[in-house]
Amino acid sequence: MGKGDKGYRIGFPTPDTYYQSSLTDAATVARTITLDNEIIVLDELGQGTTLNLTINTDVEIGAEIWLQSSCGTTPYDITLGTGTDGATITGVASQTQLCILKYNGTQYNLFSVFQDNQTPTTSTNVGTVGTGTTATEYGDAYHHITVLTVAGVLPAISSGAHAYGLKVYTLPTSAQIIKSAYMSVGITQTDGNIDADQPKVGIGTVIATGAVTDLTGTSTFDDILVNQTAANCTGTATVKTIADQILVIETGSAHTVHFNAADSWAGTDAAAIVAGTIILEWTYLI
Numbered sequence: 001m002g003k004g005d006k007g008y009r010i011g012f013p014t015p016d017t018y019y020q021s022s023l024t025d026a027a028t029v030a031r032t033i034t035l036d037n038e039i040i041v042l043d044e045l046g047q048g049t050t051l052n053l054t055i056n057t058d059v060e061i062g063a064e065i066w067l068q069s070s071c072g073t074t075p076y077d078i079t080l081g082t083g084t085d086g087a088t089i090t091g092v093a094s095q096t097q098l099c100i101l102k103y104n105g106t107q108y109n110l111f112s113v114f115q116d117n118q119t120p121t122t123s124t125n126v127g128t129v130g131t132g133t134t135a136t137e138y139g140d141a142y143h144h145i146t147v148l149t150v151a152g153v154l155p156a157i158s159s160g161a162h163a164y165g166l167k168v169y170t171l172p173t174s175a176q177i178i179k180s181a182y183m184s185v186g187i188t189q190t191d192g193n194i195d196a197d198q199p200k201v202g203i204g205t206v207i208a209t210g211a212v213t214d215l216t217g218t219s220t221f222d223d224i225l226v227n228q229t230a231a232n233c234t235g236t237a238t239v240k241t242i243a244d245q246i247l248v249i250e251t252g253s254a255h256t257v258h259f260n261a262a263d264s265w266a267g268t269d270a271a272a273i274v275a276g277t278i279i280l281e282w283t284y285l286i
Contacts (some may be wrong), residue, residue, distance in 0.1 A: 131198075
């Protein structure tokens, strides 16, 4: 056992008895898990830390660990090592965070991360970002709000009627429901030929292609967020929120998310820039 071991009852999230242990900061720290409900408090991190767990055979599926850690002015990460899913808990300077790990019968999986009572983030059942996009994943293993910061480039644009797209995200390979979507995204030309163009833009599970001037002809071009009219191609963001366009994605359906644009383009552009924010509210089903 580590220093300061003690048992006590807490009222959240359940009235069960949680056993608390404190671990001294080190490059590698270890804890033997013997009970179904444990709280592990790490000293303020002074370096990157790996947490290794030895799991007693009496621990039951569904057991929880509440892992509390903090950083000073320098953020340090915690790597979940032996006995875990190997996730990384990203440290934040001058903040305390509380992480929930759940036991699946083989290992502990990172479930949620709370930072100083802020919205919890998760790394469980999340997707992968496209080139030039970063993601912040809020929620838990099943209920997600994914905030995508997009900074990408469309394929080379030819004059005339054409559709183009940029992959920004790929959902995990499971069944999901996308409940709502938001975008604030602008296109910025790079060659001076399409400044005044007002393309139709939207978000869909299939990348837009073909000799079309809008996205409505193929439902999957804008099945997440129906096409809107951009003000220009000089960077003004098209802003739209959709909460009535519920999309069920089966396990065998397309799981990619694309920002799509179509127009009768006034000219060519070799590398039009796509920049802004896309937010998806979705549920992981299985």
